[in-house]
Amino acid sequence: MSADVHAAPTLDVDRCLTDPQFFAGMQFHDLFRRLRAEDPVHWTVGDYERPYWSLTRYDDCVALMSDSTLFSNLAGPHLPPKGRDLTPEEHRMFGTNTHILMSDPPDHGRRRRPMNKHFSVPVVTRLRPMFSEIVTDLLDAAEAKGDFDIVADIAAPLPVKVILRLLGVQEEDWAAVQQMAVNALHSQDAEFQVDGHDELTAVVTYIDQVYQYVLGLILDRRATPADDYATILAQLRDGDELFTEREAAFMAVGFVLGGLEGTRNAVSVGLMELMAHPEQARALAADPALTSGTVEEVLRWTTPSKNRLRVATADTELGGKQIRAGDWVVGWIASANRDEAVFDRPDDFDITRTPNKHLSFGHGDHTCIGRAMARLELEILFPAFVQRFGDLQTRGEPEWLVSDNATGLKRYPVRVGV
């Protein structure tokens, strides 16, 4: 612990950590670097309604995510907008104690275990032809346009086409479901604030819209099974018992929100970095063996979801600080992924980096269940993109999403070389 962080500069640090605008871009890593060195378990009293502990070191983030009994998920998986507690009605709409992201042991395992095989590497690998076809179609369309946008034409539609098709959402509803997800998850960005909702109310309202939509799918598939993930989720069982409608529908909510958000952000930032490092892009284009390293480095570098929220269930200690039962503890995995104690040259983007044990999919019980799907999307896209577009020119600066959790772009206009 360092006195100077608790003296005058504290206010600035804490204001930054409670200001979504501060996180638009990559400059926030300067602050995290300082916190890792000076106050890695930092009591954050800024402009949010609740103070919280900010963990910025890798090992502390791992410790936080490794013990789901001591650190509960029931307040939500991420720091909520404005750091506000949810009301009981908002918790119901959010799926607390129903959705796996807002479940603790033993309910979490009971709900998650039946799903694991459906998201396993062997099952997802069989989807490769479908994913490849989608990627090829997107690249064809972008090339035909000549002037295109990294986000609107590649990063956003890729997971929409993959995830909503897999789930079994009919194509005429894709845009509407995509918009619900954007409204739910991007409410800290003025561009996506709608209907005068407060930021957290927007999250809950639009998650409920997604819920109502996928509940319809789940009920339909219980009556009429099809060959899709809605059917798989609708038929999930805990032993002999069918999951409740709410449990099954919230699994589908997670499929939509998790599936659309992280991939879009990783793709947008990943393609921007590959364009910014043409020598690495050329190396990847020439050698597909670099694909896995590229995917993992993009995931580390971007950290599409910056933080994980947990609530201490008992008094404990982290990094020499006394944590009290009920305290909010935020693991900034975006910082952990740049921890110089774990990663050599952490601020260099390097697709040949090894080892690369990043935490972008989380750690422990709540490790992202969809990670094999996300990896497959990125594994197919990145080499195909750099092989197709060796000569892209930018038509403007990348615009960053304003969010203290999501790290991604809103727009990045480019032009195919002539």
Added chain:
Amino acid sequence: MTFTVEETGRELVLDASGHATLMQVAVEADVPGIVGECGGEMTCGTCHVHVESTPAGYTAARSHDEEDMLEVVDAPAPGSRLACQLPVTPAVAGLRLRVPAPS
């Protein structure tokens, strides 16, 4: 203990000491086809092996969760196991495992 990698026919005789499971032994030795991505949580299905022969005194029953995952692996066989669920015990030395070729 011995891993036979079906794809290449290569046979690897490995020392299991210092490891808790055979997935860890295989990952440490870079046995092709064994990834162990989830670290032994039975969520990834990347440490599938066929048990070819089991030495006397080596037992490890399949759990429900393991059987669930084995339903979706490539090239399932009666001796299919997840290597992460095979513990290293004093009896492990005579165990023979085959890593099925990718389909």
